[in-house]
Amino acid sequence: MQQKFDMFLEEGWTSDVCVCTDCTREIEAGKLHFLIKEDDIVEPEEDETRGESLYDSALKQLETMDHTRAIDAALAYRSLSSKLMEFLRPFASNGKVVTNQDIQSFFEQQKDSSS
Numbered sequence: 001m002q003q004k005f006d007m008f009l010e011e012g013w014t015s016d017v018c019v020c021t022d023c024t025r026e027i028e029a030g031k032l033h034f035l036i037k038e039d040d041i042v043e044p045e046e047d048e049t050r051g052e053s054l055y056d057s058a059l060k061q062l063e064t065m066d067h068t069r070a071i072d073a074a075l076a077y078r079s080l081s082s083k084l085m086e087f088l089r090p091f092a093s094n095g096k097v098v099t100n101q102d103i104q105s106f107f108e109q110q111k112d113s114s115s
Contacts, residue, residue, distance in 0.1 A: 007034075083110065 017035050027035050049057040062070045087106050091098050
């Protein structure tokens with residue numbers, strides 16, 4: 001089974017790959033052409049809100065919405081925030097570490113209850 005994946009490597013890493021005849025043959029036999037093939041480098045988009053607080057970014061976004069949608073968004077945020085706090089309270093009171101799986105489970109429950 002062949003699985004696709006992304007690789008994030010330092011700039012110039014290809015200069016460390018040996019491209020002698022023997023190594024090139026091994027690379028091709030292993031179907032690892034990406035090691036010697038020049039690919040376009042994908043740069044992340046510029047973050048326009050970089051340096052702003054999450055609060056300021058959210059306020060700017062709310063200002064672009066019509067009044068009804070802005071109120072709906074604020075209410076949905078407050079509801080989600082309350083549910084998340086309720087979910088996390090037992091972890092805090094028991095001194096238990098919250099794992100990524102715990103958070104994913106919370107959001108899955110929210111998704112299931114909204115559908």
